[in-house]
Amino acid sequence: MGRLATAYGQALAVHRQALRRWEAVRRSLAAAEPVAPGSPELVARLARLGAALATPAPGTARPATTPVPVRVGEATTFDGGFPALVPLAGGTHLVVDADARDPRVGELLRAVVTQLLAAAPPGTVRVAGIDPAAFGAAFLPLRPLLDAGVLAPTATTAAEVAALLDEAERHARAAQHTGGDDQELLLLVAASTPAPRELARLAALTHAGPAAAVCVLLAGYPAAGPGEAPPPLGATTRLRLGGRYALIGDPPGRPYSGDGSGLAAPVVLDGDPSHATVTGLARRLAGATRRAEAVTFAELLPDRRWAESSETGLRTVLGRGGRQPVTVAFDDATPHWLVGGRTGAGKTVLLLDVLYGLAARYAPSELQLLLLDFKEGVSFTEFVPTERDPSWLPHALAVGIESDREYGVAVLRELRDELTRRADLLKRHGVTKLADLPPNVRPPRTVTVVDEFHVLFAGNDALARQAVDLLEELARKGRSYGLHLVLASQSTTGVAALYGRAEAIFGQFPLRIALPGGAAVLDAPGDAARTLAVGTAVLNTAGGAAGADTVVHFPDAHAATADLATLRHELFQARPAGSPPPTVFRGYETPRLADDLTWAGLRPGAEPPLALVGRTVDVSGSTAAFRLDAAPGRHLAVVGTAAAGADVLRSAALSLARQHTPGTARFLLAPLAPGTTVLADDLAMTLAAARHPVRRLDATELRTHLAEAAGGSDRPGGRIYLVVFGMDAAAGALAAADPATFRSGHDDLRAVLREGPAHGVHLLGWWRGLRRLGEDLGGTQHRDDVACLVVLNVPGADLGLHLNAHDLSYTPRDGRALLVDRHDQRTVLMAPFVADGDDQ
Numbered sequence: 001m002g003r004l005a006t007a008y009g010q011a012l013a014v015h016r017q018a019l020r021r022w023e024a025v026r027r028s029l030a031a032a033e034p035v036a037p038g039s040p041e042l043v044a045r046l047a048r049l050g051a052a053l054a055t056p057a058p059g060t061a062r063p064a065t066t067p068v069p070v071r072v073g074e075a076t077t078f079d080g081g082f083p084a085l086v087p088l089a090g091g092t093h094l095v096v097d098a099d100a101r102d103p104r105v106g107e108l109l110r111a112v113v114t115q116l117l118a119a120a121p122p123g124t125v126r127v128a129g130i131d132p133a134a135f136g137a138a139f140l141p142l143r144p145l146l147d148a149g150v151l152a153p154t155a156t157t158a159a160e161v162a163a164l165l166d167e168a169e170r171h172a173r174a175a176q177h178t179g180g181d182d183q184e185l186l187l188l189v190a191a192s193t194p195a196p197r198e199l200a201r202l203a204a205l206t207h208a209g210p211a212a213a214v215c216v217l218l219a220g221y222p223a224a225g226p227g228e229a230p231p232p233l234g235a236t237t238r239l240r241l242g243g244r245y246a247l248i249g250d251p252p253g254r255p256y257s258g259d260g261s262g263l264a265a266p267v268v269l270d271g272d273p274s275h276a277t278v279t280g281l282a283r284r285l286a287g288a289t290r291r292a293e294a295v296t297f298a299e300l301l302p303d304r305r306w307a308e309s310s311e312t313g314l315r316t317v318l319g320r321g322g323r324q325p326v327t328v329a330f331d332d333a334t335p336h337w338l339v340g341g342r343t344g345a346g347k348t349v350l351l352l353d354v355l356y357g358l359a360a361r362y363a364p365s366e367l368q369l370l371l372l373d374f375k376e377g378v379s380f381t382e383f384v385p386t387e388r389d390p391s392w393l394p395h396a397l398a399v400g401i402e403s404d405r406e407y408g409v410a411v412l413r414e415l416r417d418e419l420t421r422r423a424d425l426l427k428r429h430g431v432t433k434l435a436d437l438p439p440n441v442r443p444p445r446t447v448t449v450v451d452e453f454h455v456l457f458a459g460n461d462a463l464a465r466q467a468v469d470l471l472e473e474l475a476r477k478g479r480s481y482g483l484h485l486v487l488a489s490q491s492t493t494g495v496a497a498l499y500g501r502a503e504a505i506f507g508q509f510p511l512r513i514a515l516p517g518g519a520a521v522l523d524a525p526g527d528a529a530r531t532l533a534v535g536t537a538v539l540n541t542a543g544g545a546a547g548a549d550t551v552v553h554f555p556d557a558h559a560a561t562a563d564l565a566t567l568r569h570e571l572f573q574a575r576p577a578g579s580p581p582p583t584v585f586r587g588y589e590t591p592r593l594a595d596d597l598t599w600a601g602l603r604p605g606a607e608p609p610l611a612l613v614g615r616t617v618d619v620s621g622s623t624a625a626f627r628l629d630a631a632p633g634r635h636l637a638v639v640g641t642a643a644a645g646a647d648v649l650r651s652a653a654l655s656l657a658r659q660h661t662p663g664t665a666r667f668l669l670a671p672l673a674p675g676t677t678v679l680a681d682d683l684a685m686t687l688a689a690a691r692h693p694v695r696r697l698d699a700t701e702l703r704t705h706l707a708e709a710a711g712g713s714d715r716p717g718g719r720i721y722l723v724v725f726g727m728d729a730a731a732g733a734l735a736a737a738d739p740a741t742f743r744s745g746h747d748d749l750r751a752v753l754r755e756g757p758a759h760g761v762h763l764l765g766w767w768r769g770l771r772r773l774g775e776d777l778g779g780t781q782h783r784d785d786v787a788c789l790v791v792l793n794v795p796g797a798d799l800g801l802h803l804n805a806h807d808l809s810y811t812p813r814d815g816r817a818l819l820v821d822r823h824d825q826r827t828v829l830m831a832p833f834v835a836d837g838d839d840q
Contacts, residue, residue: 067089068119069087071083071115072239072248074270086251088217088237091209095238100133100191111271116185117145120185136156158195163546168186192220294553295553305570310445315331316357319555334510339488339518340512347488349557356557360571364444364576369448370446371400374451383399393568397582398620400584402586408450408455409470415483416474418483475509519538535555539551583619591832609628612652614648624831636764637727638765639792664719666694666695669725673766680696700733727767791812
């Protein structure tokens with residue numbers, strides 16, 4: 001109501017001003033004596049009247065629907081001169097028979113543009129230039145208007161002219177659809193005539209009428225080849241140059257003459273507006289333009305929450321193009337999106353706008369989100385519960401923050417599995433698309449957002465190739481099953497793993513969004529994409545093809561922190577009963593045993609017991625664990641020099657102890673590696689406090705117990721866990737042979753590895769070298785004698801040789817380990833548990 005009242009007040013003021021001016025002219029003419037045509041007195045009156053009409057109060061004209069009298073020069077007679085005016089805008093246009101390579105034409109065009117901008121309210125006129133002949137030289141003096149955001153970059157190439165005309169035609173259609181005096185005027189200024197095809201399109205716009213809110217200034221018309229007639233124009237005033245003067249034809253609907261010959265006086269065209277005039281106008285319009293273009297976050301949201309159905313797709317408002325909201329969709333036409341932009345260009349802001357817009361429109365039963373961030377940022381942290389704010393976005397299934405490549409591949413693999421499940425569902429119901437399923441069985445559409453996705457394909461290794469294979473399958477098949485992808489990155493080029501596959505993959509991404517520095521996602525980026533400001537983007541729904549670009553202004557979600565929090569809490573409170581929080585993968589986070597859900601659920605009596613060693617890098621964030629059953633080889637070997645090896649053994653021992661009734665399991669601890677004594681002592685006290693028998697061993701005692709266990713004399717009822725911190729440090733003691741039996745400690749160790757699990761004896765050992773482990777096992781032919789491995793900082797090539805797995809892809813790094821279960825044929829990346837003293 002406030003905006004309507006303001007607009008009504010402005011209109012009333014303009015109307016009163018016009019009445020006063022008209023009344024003054026009427027009284028002046030009525031009081032005057034009749035004068036003869038061509039007399040000096042008539043010329044003087046015309047001069048006074050022209051001056052009055054040619055100087056409307058700044059900001060009062062409404063050129064989109066009402067013609068504005070614009071001065072083009074000084075009409076001359078023998079008895080003096082008077083201003084020559086032509087009506088422009090409001091459905092009327094102007095053509096000149098020479099182009100802007102004639103300096104007078106360039107000066108005229110610039111003067112007309114300046115007058116129209118000065119007369120109209122700020123933000124109601126937008127200027128776009130065409131100059132294929134002089135490469136935009138005619139518009140260089142108007143550069144301050146370009147910087148102010150009023151003048152668009154000049155179209156000089158055939159592709160840029162075609163794209164500009166596409167935009168003009170969309171503008172005209174939108175204006176005709178909406179109507180109203182509040183429509184923005186698009187002023188198309190052709191400083192030179194474009195090619196015949198584009199000229200015909202430009203001429204067609206002159207026939208569109210006032211409702212189209214387009215005004216054409218066309219220089220160099222007619223410009224047709226031999227035997228070719230120029231395309232006819234609509235309501236247009238023609239101006240012909242000859243010698244020092246110009247001749248003006250009759251304006252449409254407001255003739256100067258009775259016989260159609262035009263103004264019966266030659267006209268000296270006006271020169272360039274001064275630089276001070278242009279810069280002053282630019283300063284006045286810049287602030288108003290920014291305010292007019294500014295989009296608020298509230299404009300993206302629907303009136304009602306969760307009121308829309310995703311049956312045929314998902315839709316949300318991205319921002320505003322000019323004065324019209326721009327809607328984007330995940331549907332059959334645009335199933336996947338590709339977003340490009342340099343650091344700081346606003347990718348995160350745009351993604352948040354889209355995600356909150358979707359979440360406000362669709363209930364969790366209609367929409368699910370998988371969100372991955374591969375950069376060192378916090379793009380999606382606000383969607384997950386934190387200590388400060390326990391709420392979360394109920395649509396989010398999984399959120400990866402500083403994701404590992406392995407986690408990204410796990411997400412793609414989970415999506416591929418979901419695709420298979422949905423394909424089976426469609427087959428059972430005899431349909432081919434998600435939209436054809438009955439509502440009661442139709443699964444929600446799933447949108448997966450991958451920020452900085454190029455990291456996923458870095459390295460051109462087996463993992464990258466697997467990611468490419470999965471991505472290509474999902475891109476090809478996802479649209480039919482309601483699985484949609486958004487890939488965002490600084491660059492989509494130079495990724496080795498995509499060589500030869502990029503076109504096949506990105507061809508499935510018809511919706512492209514180019515932010516500043518991200519023009520590479522467009523096939524033919526124009527000047528608009530190269531000169532974008534932060535907060536704007538080029539939207540293309542034709543796979544990046546030229547001619548389908550729309551410049552969109554979108555709000556800064558970070559500036560609306562309070563609104564975002566309010567909306568998130570509103571959606572959180574409306575979540576369905578029993579909704580679980582999203583699974584969160586924090587790539588930088590060190591997992592703790594005390595925080596693990598599996599650990600919290602362990603109770604005595606579990607068979608076979610689980611040895612918990614870390615958290616798997618997967619979508620569900622599952623616990624990395626081994627089952628220590630009675631099969632030969634069910635022992636745990638931690639391999640690598642990293643100090644985390646001792647922590648992994650500690651976590652395994654504590655989790656096993658938690659599953660045994662006090663007194664039914666015995667723990668033999670051998671801290672042989674330097675620096676492990678304190679940790680072993682702490683572990684011994686914790687186990688003893690849980691009332692489990694505990695004993696400390698040195699290397700010699702370890703040798704003795706291995707011999708007893710191999711001979712069957714140390715097999716009382718219950719389980720025995722032999723926990724050795726630094727098994728390689730016992731090499732000397734194990735190498736010695738018994739003088740009586742000629743058996744070495746290695747012989748006894750290998751017997752225990754093969755036969756111990758059947759008698760409840762399990763070894764949990766830390767070997768600081770893979771070679772030492774192989775020697776203790778008696779060669780690679782006995783590698784299955786220890787089936788459970790946690791591999792730390794061991795080169796992937798060495799590990800592949802040990803496991804006889806030549807396609808193994810593993811790059812060791814801090815905070816990561818490889819879980820290998822030889823019996824279950826399981827090899828997954830994990831984050832090992834690290835001791836912090838809080839485990840109970």
